[in-house]
Amino acid sequence: MPEITAGQRHWSVPTGQNLLDALNAQGLNVPYSCRAGSCHACLVHCVRGEPHDRNPDALAPDKRAEGWRLACQCEVVADLQVEVFDPATDGLPAKVQACHWLSPNVLRLRLEPQRSLRYQAGQHLVLWAASGVARPYSLASLPQEDRFLEFHIDCRQPGAFVDQARLMKVGDTVRLGELRGGALHYDPDWQDQPLWLLAAGTGLAPLYGVLREALRQDHHGAIRVLHLAHDAAEHYLREPLAELAAAHPALQVQLLTAADLAQALGGLRVSSRQTRALMCGSPASVETFSKRLFMAGVPRSQLLADVFVDRA
The missing domain is CATH 3.10.20.30 (Beta-grasp domain)
Known part of the structure; x- marks a missing residue:
């Protein structure tokens, strides 16, 4: 052996x-x-x-x-x-700047790192609680606009890190692991192309960052955001998304529950083969999104996705 x-x-x-x-x-x-x-x-x-x-x-x-x-x-x-990563020696300390509920099940955690951190929209960090429990979370903040790191934590189910996050207070210390990137990002070369962002639950966090980055770079193409939530109360960024849509006529936002999903996805029509689609959420939701988008005419090479897996 x-x-x-x-x-x-x-x-x-x-x-x-x-x-x-x-x-x-x-x-x-x-x-x-x-x-x-x-x-x-x-x-x-x-x-x-x-x-x-x-x-x-x-x-x-x-x-x-x-x-x-x-x-x-x-x-x-x-x-x-x-x-393996040792948070006690390798982790970057960060203080909890704010910790409050955006919805009955989504906790917004804002951290102030000991030193500035260079990152891009769509990337994620591994967060280490004081107890040594770790979990990767996507960044919802933007380095050019925010003086904090923002994370949206799904607390519907109990979990080792979630249980710790519920108890966090302003001033507590969290250690940050290595900054990593998955498939989600914004490419300036997409500026004139239609951009679709489909999220389930807190999969909205990185796509909210990508959306803000696209708008910051003056994206010229149409942008469509679909957020799937368990119920209406869990559309936790309803107001910020509405404000962005009001300020940017090319941005369309749809807030969906499971009852609306089939009809909404069935109504998707690709106006350009250059459409880029970014997806994030559970494996099942991302699979549902990607199948429908491919059927709607988005080439597989232009479907980018990150998945979140529940971890007890």
Whole structure:
């Protein structure tokens, strides 16, 4: 059986065991979200040995050459020594600036980092609570406009980080992990193209950042935002989105519940093959969005998505 070394820990695992599961079974709290190689939250550094990587193209070649691997995509097939993120020494401290409810189930967390952080709309950070519990969350703020980092936390279900977030107060310390980016971003080359942003639940957070970035860069094409929520009370950015739509005639916002979804998606019509569609939410919602958009005529290469996976 191969042996894993991480810090001072050494243990044996069955050949072929998933590296992320092997590390977390030892209490190392390697964060993850999608388990599909998209979010990059479970990045670890392999300093000796080589796991079997099922999805090598998920990482840039330079990252792979440096020994970085996505633990969720790797199987342990030989002895392996890895380094995992240590929030006590590697994390950037940030103070809770504000913490309040945007809806009955969505908590807005605003953090002020110890030093300025360079990031782009659509990226995400791993947040480490004082207890050592970690979870990746997408940024809803913009570096050019906000003096804080903003996160929207879905608290419908209990979870290790969610339970900690509910108790956070102004002045508490949260440590920030490595800044990472998935598929979501705004490209200035899209400026004249139609832009569709489809979100389910707090999948709206990164797309709200992308929307504001597009408007900040004076996007010329039409922009359409669809937000799917469990009920009307969970359209937690209703007012900010309405204000943006009032100020930008080319922006259309639709707020949907499950009862409205089929009709709304069925009514989508692509006016240009150059339409770009960005999606974020649960795997099921993103799959529903992407199928309908492809049927509506959006090329697969122009469908970009990040998924959120519930983690108890």
